[in-house]
Amino acid sequence: MNGGNRPRRGRPERLGDVLATMFRRAGMNEIARLQRVAAAWKECLPEHARSGSRVTKLVDGVIHAAVDSAPLNFELSGFMKPELLRRIRQKDIGYIRDIRFKVVSTSPSSGTDVPLRGKPKRDPNYNPAH
Secondary structure, three states, X not given: OOOOOOOOOOOOOOHHHHHHHHHHHHOHXXXXXXXXXXXXXXXXXXXXXXXXXXXXXXXXXXXXEEEOOHHHHHHHHHHHHXXXXXXXXXXXXXXXXXXXXXXXXXXXXXXXXXXXXXXXXXXXXXXXXX
């Protein structure tokens, strides 16, 4: 037999350990954790904020959330952030150290998140007198 197909010597590995290694290499653990965080996020938010926000990523214990309006961003990041952190930390999703919010608008044509920055371009044909 060649080197790649040789049977291993010693104790056989447990299937669970082999699968865990494969999932970790494929990034499946991170995907599954992000899905658990997103589900916990929706449970912890007040009802009026659920449709206007979503978890976009999880990096080093920091939840990155997209919100669809500046007022909702102000409410969640200012008034509700300590309570949201407390609620999320009670869920079984691992340690969460912070939440960061970003105002985005979902573009209907592309379906992608577009950051809202700067002033909107002025329409040269717009006349408020008419």
